[in-house]
Amino acid sequence: MSLPNHFELLATCGTARAGRLTTPHGVVQTPAFMPVGTAGAMKSVHWRDVRDGGADIVLGNTYHLMLRPGAERIAALGGLQRFTGWGGPMLTDSGGFQVMSLSDLRKVGEQAVTFRSHIDGTKVELSPERSIEVQRLLGSDIAMQMDECVRLPAERADIERAMQLSLRWGERSKRAFETAPEGYMLFGIAQGGDDPELRRASARGIVDTGFHGYAIGGLAVGEPQAVMLAMIEEVAPFLPTDRPRYLMGVGTPDDLLEAVKRGIDMFDCVMPTRNGRHGVAFTRFGQVNLRNARHADDPRPLDEASDWPATSDVARAYLHHLVKSGEALGAMLLSEINIAYYQRLMRDMREAISRGTFSDFYEQTRTDWAQGDIPSR
Amino acid sequence: MSLPNHFELLATCGTARAGRLTTPHGVVQTPAFMPVGTAGAMKSVHWRDVRDGGADIVLGNTYHLMLRPGAERIAALGGLQRFTGWGGPMLTDSGGFQVMSLSDLRKVGEQAVTFRSHIDGTKVELSPERSIEVQRLLGSDIAMQMDECVRLPAERADIERAMQLSLRWGERSKRAFETAPEGYMLFGIAQGGDDPELRRASARGIVDTGFHGYAIGGLAVGEPQAVMLAMIEEVAPFLPTDRPRYLMGVGTPDDLLEAVKRGIDMFDCVMPTRNGRHGVAFTRFGQVNLRNARHADDPRPLDEASDWPATSDVARAYLHHLVKSGEALGAMLLSEINIAYYQRLMRDMREAISRGTFSDFYEQTRTDWAQGDIPSR
Numbered sequence: 001m002s003l004p005n006h007f008e009l010l011a012t013c014g015t016a017r018a019g020r021l022t023t024p025h026g027v028v029q030t031p032a033f034m035p036v037g038t039a040g041a042m043k044s045v046h047w048r049d050v051r052d053g054g055a056d057i058v059l060g061n062t063y064h065l066m067l068r069p070g071a072e073r074i075a076a077l078g079g080l081q082r083f084t085g086w087g088g089p090m091l092t093d094s095g096g097f098q099v100m101s102l103s104d105l106r107k108v109g110e111q112a113v114t115f116r117s118h119i120d121g122t123k124v125e126l127s128p129e130r131s132i133e134v135q136r137l138l139g140s141d142i143a144m145q146m147d148e149c150v151r152l153p154a155e156r157a158d159i160e161r162a163m164q165l166s167l168r169w170g171e172r173s174k175r176a177f178e179t180a181p182e183g184y185m186l187f188g189i190a191q192g193g194d195d196p197e198l199r200r201a202s203a204r205g206i207v208d209t210g211f212h213g214y215a216i217g218g219l220a221v222g223e224p225q226a227v228m229l230a231m232i233e234e235v236a237p238f239l240p241t242d243r244p245r246y247l248m249g250v251g252t253p254d255d256l257l258e259a260v261k262r263g264i265d266m267f268d269c270v271m272p273t274r275n276g277r278h279g280v281a282f283t284r285f286g287q288v289n290l291r292n293a294r295h296a297d298d299p300r301p302l303d304e305a306s307d308w309p310a311t312s313d314v315a316r317a318y319l320h321h322l323v324k325s326g327e328a329l330g331a332m333l334l335s336e337i338n339i340a341y342y343q344r345l346m347r348d349m350r351e352a353i354s355r356g357t358f359s360d361f362y363e364q365t366r367t368d369w370a371q372g373d374i375p376s377r
Numbered sequence: 378m379s380l381p382n383h384f385e386l387l388a389t390c391g392t393a394r395a396g397r398l399t400t401p402h403g404v405v406q407t408p409a410f411m412p413v414g415t416a417g418a419m420k421s422v423h424w425r426d427v428r429d430g431g432a433d434i435v436l437g438n439t440y441h442l443m444l445r446p447g448a449e450r451i452a453a454l455g456g457l458q459r460f461t462g463w464g465g466p467m468l469t470d471s472g473g474f475q476v477m478s479l480s481d482l483r484k485v486g487e488q489a490v491t492f493r494s495h496i497d498g499t500k501v502e503l504s505p506e507r508s509i510e511v512q513r514l515l516g517s518d519i520a521m522q523m524d525e526c527v528r529l530p531a532e533r534a535d536i537e538r539a540m541q542l543s544l545r546w547g548e549r550s551k552r553a554f555e556t557a558p559e560g561y562m563l564f565g566i567a568q569g570g571d572d573p574e575l576r577r578a579s580a581r582g583i584v585d586t587g588f589h590g591y592a593i594g595g596l597a598v599g600e601p602q603a604v605m606l607a608m609i610e611e612v613a614p615f616l617p618t619d620r621p622r623y624l625m626g627v628g629t630p631d632d633l634l635e636a637v638k639r640g641i642d643m644f645d646c647v648m649p650t651r652n653g654r655h656g657v658a659f660t661r662f663g664q665v666n667l668r669n670a671r672h673a674d675d676p677r678p679l680d681e682a683s684d685w686p687a688t689s690d691v692a693r694a695y696l697h698h699l700v701k702s703g704e705a706l707g708a709m710l711l712s713e714i715n716i717a718y719y720q721r722l723m724r725d726m727r728e729a730i731s732r733g734t735f736s737d738f739y740e741q742t743r744t745d746w747a748q749g750d751i752p753s754r
Binding site: 085313328 | 416421423446450453455460461462674690691695699702
């Protein structure tokens with residue numbers, strides 16, 4: 001059964017796409033990057049700066065939120081958008097990925113995954129049906145089907161088993177989502193590791209099931225970028241062009257540029273905030289490590305041409321001092337600087353696609369990155 | 378020799394005073410509370426929120442800044458106001474207090490204090506002359522004389538020795554400050570522990586030396602509030618009414634109310650930010666511990682009548698969740714909430730003094746605090 005479509009494809013340039021996704025909590029311009037607010041908060045960044053920085057939509061992690069503060073509690077408080085004060089569109093993952101990476105004593109069965117909470121050791125069961133129930137309690141604008149993600153490299157048999165299980169879980173997720181109110185969306189996820197044939201089979205499978213949108217999961221889990229891009233190219237031809245395409249857990253600015261070029265519409269990654277906490281800024285001229293002593297006496301900002309105040313106004317010497325001193329303000333400034341950089345990259349890609357100049361933009365961006373940071377004084 | 382006066386007494390109400398202090402980086406309305414940005418940053422708060430929260434002036438710690446990033450470096454970068462981006466008035470302490478509380482192997486001599494840096498173990502000498510030199514390199518609008526502060530309870534002989542040493546260091550600090558440009562200020566510090574006679578002697582001594590303003594130091598170091606207030610009452614009559622009066626390192630909102638009532642014009646304390654990092658909010662109805670489970674399901678804000686958005690809009694349940702989860706955003710929100718509360722208390726006291734209604738305000742504020750937090754639902 002075909003589900004309603006809330007995505008509008010506005011422009012293409014080569015295989016790159018610009019569009020608009022309408023959710024119950026607002027409109028998302030695509031290609032879109034979703035900053036990750038794991039436990040209902042963006043680490044070291046105020047929500048107003050996430051919004052002012054240009055994000056239309058953010059991601060919350062079902063695993064964390066179901067354990068603390070609990071999905072039923074968030075539902076009683078009006079959903080995740082109201083609970084956090086973010087107010088805008090939110091996508092939640094299924095919880096499956098974090099169960100694999102964070103919890104103890106997990107056991108994957110056909111019916112469900114059982115695990116112990118990394119917070120208090122409580123035994124928890126997560127089935128595709130419960131994952132959808134939790135995501136609906138959270139009030140997610142976009143829910144994700146439950147899947148099993150295999151770290152690479154892995155044996156083909158393991159990848160295939162997880163991929164087939166994910167297809168069955170996708171069907172169960174869809175049935176569980178049937179009673180969701182109009183406007184809310186469920187995305188299916190293509191798995192298949194680094195195996196082209198399994199990727200194609202998975203893509204066909206989820207499209208047969210039919211979702212509001214389609215994700216490519218199980219990438220950026222240890223494989224080279226070339227493998228990731230090859231897998232996108234395997235999967236993309238099987239996805240309906242009128243539905244949004246989301247590459248999960250990706251990535252660096254370079255990954256975003258390459259994946260948008262190959263027709264991806266949505267991304268999420270902790271990298272802007274995590275690298276910010278570790279003293280690294282993303283800029284027009286590549287990554288800049290503020291811990292480096294070359295910045296200690298440099299009164300210049302990271303990029304005076306940026307339209308984001310913390311990027312264009314705050315002295316490198318001050319950022320260096322904050323990072324070296326372990327001051328919270330260092331993580332706060334660099335995290336918002338990085339979120340703003342990612343959002344500007346997405347905005348510029350959207351504009352280039354709309355104008356039909358994406359390949360020029362692609363070349364110029366690569367040239368700027370290759371040039372590296374401004375010379376020391 | 379009398380120093381120029383940059384303070385204007387605008388109104389009095391009983392012994393409470395409202396005034397205006399003009400510094401090279403801007404005007405300070407008094408009574409004023411100075412949030413503490415120890416190492417050139419307000420912990421977990423953006424400078425724009427310090428300003429928007431209502432602070433006219435902030436405090437920086439000479440000890441921390443001279444060790445890292447270094448006073449000469451900050452001078453080369455345009456001074457502390459420009460280096461940090463704060464831009465407004467800054468007061469710096471002399472460094473003496475932190476030498477006593479943070480460094481290892483310190484040795485107090487007549488000429489100077491020698492100590493080892495708590496950061497890298499480097500041996501450092503701090504004399505009254507070097508303290509002034511450092512504070513001038515930092516570009517402080519208001520520098521403090523170097524003094525020796527004794528923790529209470531202490532022997533009278535120790536208190537007297539430190540008080541006399543502080544008077545001699547005050548004279549040397551003043552000589553070292555003679556070449557400072559017009560507009561920059563140096564405050565003397567009354568010591569004398571909890572001994573009324575020594576307090577009076579110290580106050581007479583610093584007024585004889587003559588400073589731009591006068592501080593009361595060595596309080597809030599372990600003594601009961603009643604002792605602190607009694608010492609203010611001993612010292613105040615000896616201070617010239619046309620000069621600003623600064624009570625160092627104080628304190629709770631209750632301390633501020635009582636000290637303003639007794640004629641104090643300026644305060645500083647880490648309490649708003651430190652308590653914020655520990656999950657405690659200051660509100661109109663007293664302190665609220667957000668870690669308490671009673672807030673877990675409470676959608677109400679801390680104080681819906683507040684004009685500070687994070688106080689009037691953010692759900693207690695969300696703050697509780699952030700604190701319990703150790704999310705940086707919890708410390709960020711509660712620190713700005715507390716700074717804003719302190720600034721609103723100061724603003725309201727200034728207005729009450731100007732209107733001649735300070736005792737009404739004093740009673741109402743005490744009644745509100747005594748009422749305690751709003752009941753659970």
